[in-house]
Amino acid sequence: MDKKVLIVDDSKFWRMVLQSILEKLGVNQIIVAEDGTKGIEIALKELPDVIITDYNMPGISGLQMCLYLRSIPAFKNAGIAVLTGSDDVINEFWAEHSGANKFISKLLSKDVLEKELERFLSGDYASSKSKEMFYVTSIYDVLEQKMRTEILNREILSLIQFARDELYVIQQLKNFLEFFSRFTGLAFLLLSPVEGRIYNFGLPLSKMISKEKLLGSFERPLEPSNWSYFGNFGSEFKVDGLETVVIKYQESEIGLIAYTNPTDRWSLNKVLNEANESISLLFNTLNIFRELKVASTVDGLTGLFNKKELLRFLEETHNLAKINKTIYYVAMFDIDNFKKVNDTYGHLVGDEVLKGLAAILKEEIAGKGIAGRYGGEEFCLIITKVSNTDEVVDLIEKILARVRNTQFPHGKCTISCGVVSSEGYESPTEVLKAADDLLYISKKTGKDKASYMFLPKNNVLLSQAQHQEQT
Structure with missing residues (x-):
């Protein structure tokens, strides 16, 4: 057997017994130490693959020795067996967390003890000889290393x-x-x-x-x-x-x-x-x-932010905009004739449509703001990082075109939209309501379109009329 084995026991009698058993089992490399302190020092120098130690020894006990050695990477995969006598009482918790692989009673007959040790030695145990894994040379290094x-x-x-x-x-x-x-x-x-x-x-x-x-x-x-x-x-x-x-x-x-x-x-x-x-x-x-x-913040079906998180982000954005005197934009979307999709093809197909639209919104808003599911088939964009209104219009029209040209599970689909700037509004609720009102106008005037309002709130209808004239 090519394993190197270290015996640690303060009893000369037991050192002789264990050495005799190991020689009988064909172990050629046997080292002995008469207490825990010397056992640690020899282990650090010789790097044994297996350590068989008595539990109850003066100074450092076998359990303490085990804990010390396990704190060193070189002995991570070494085998450690602790021998216990009739008077040894080991708390189950500390036994489990000691790092020992096995506890063997000294009260066993020699034949049974021999078989126990033979089974133990057959395990795949080895210390690491890598220099990178080993960086202590004495028990004092071990103590410092633990600290x-x-x-x-x-x-x-x-x-x-x-x-x-x-x-x-x-x-x-x-x-x-x-x-x-x-x-x-x-x-x-x-x-x-x-x-x-x-x-x-x-x-x-x-x-x-x-x-x-x-x-x-x-x-x-x-x-x-x-x-x-x-x-x-x-x-x-x-x-x-x-x-x-x-x-x-x-x-x-x-x-x-x-x-x-x-x-x-x-x-x-x-x-x-x-x-x-x-x-x-x-x-x-x-x-x-x-x-x-x-x-708590994401809609489970679409992966977009849920209504609660949308409203939280909207309020935070509105407050920052007032402080910094900046403008943000809110776009509300609604899938056209979505009830018909559910009634005709079922809710599973309807769910796929919702997820498909969510993926488009998430991809297009990336780096410009956030997207969320407001409820049912209604979605919302809060646009915070754009340079001007033309960029907002380009973004929204691109989204409408992508949806219009996407093949969903049931076929084609369109959406309606209302877009408003935060300029002139005192509260985030007013901004959201204005966007929703514009969405309603889009629905009532033909669907598959967006209605915009980038002027103060008392000019909503004028702004919408101007946009319709332009388009």
């Missing part, structure tokens, strides 16, 4: 309290990593079924290429229904030296950290390894908050 690990994990776990503000958490995590290494580029990806989010700090890749590159590091990547991008993205198709660390939570791939050209790769890898569980918990918490937020 460092606890501080690192405490720092990361403290960010969980800010999980409602994901951008802030990611920014703080970036700052934290930069204590240990600088980068030319750094990115974070968080992945949940409802939304994938990429936070970019310096990678020159485009949004789509970033998504493709980062997802390529996963074994079984999810494909969320929505993606969000934060930071400044470039137009490059490749980047040199991109390194990634996949973050897992209970074997599920939930996130990723990517970086280029770290100034101190060793320190960075060390931190990411030591704090992996805390980062995993942090990412999982961020995903949970994001899923709860999406569930």
Whole structure:
């Protein structure tokens, strides 16, 4: 047997018994230590694949020794068996969390003990001989390492309290990593079924290429229904030296950290390894908050914002517009003859029409504002990032044309629309009502059209008449 085995026991008798059993089982590399402190020091020097230790020893117990060694990456996959005597009482919780692979009673007969050890030694246990995995040389290094690990994990776990503000958490995590290494580029990806989010700090890749590159590091990547991008993205198709660390939570791939050209790769890898569980918990918490937020703000059928979120955003936009003396626009849409679609083809087909229209609205409004489902077959755009009214008209007319020319499950479809600027209105409710009134005018004057009003509210009909004359 080519495994290297370390025996740790303060009893000379038991050291001899165990060594005799191991020699009989064909173990050629046997090392012995007479207490826990020496056991740790020898383990750090010899890197045994299997450690068999007594539980009750003076100074450091077998359980403490086990906890120390498990905190070192080199012994992550090593086998550790703890021998217990008649007077040893081990709390089940600490036994489960000690890191030991097996507890064996010293009260067993020699034949049974031999069989137990034989089964244990047949396990796939091995310590890591990689220099990158091993960076302690004495028990004092172990103690310092445990202290460092606890501080690192405490720092990361403290960010969980800010999980409602994901951008802030990611920014703080970036700052934290930069204590240990600088980068030319750094990115974070968080992945949940409802939304994938990429936070970019310096990678020159485009949004789509970033998504493709980062997802390529996963074994079984999810494909969320929505993606969000934060930071400044470039137009490059490749980047040199991109390194990634996949973050897992209970074997599920939930996130990723990517970086280029770290100034101190060793320190960075060390931190990411030591704090992996805390980062995993942090990412999982961020995903949970994001899923709860999406569930409370997004319409389940169309994936657009729901009415509640629309009204919240409208009120916030209106207040900011008053403060900054800016103008925004609201467009209300209604699917023409939608009741006939439902009555003729059924609600499942009707739902596909709603989803198809939602996809068009979401694509066209991207970068200019938000889209939401106001209720039933009625939709709303809140347009905040346009230069002038001509751009608004071009946007709306393009949407109408796309809907008009799209082949839906039942055939062709059209929509009617009312569009109004916020200029001259005191409240967001008045803006919304004005847009709805214009939608009503479009419905009553032929459908498949948009009615616009970009003048103060007392000129609604005049503005509409002027637009009709122009068209």
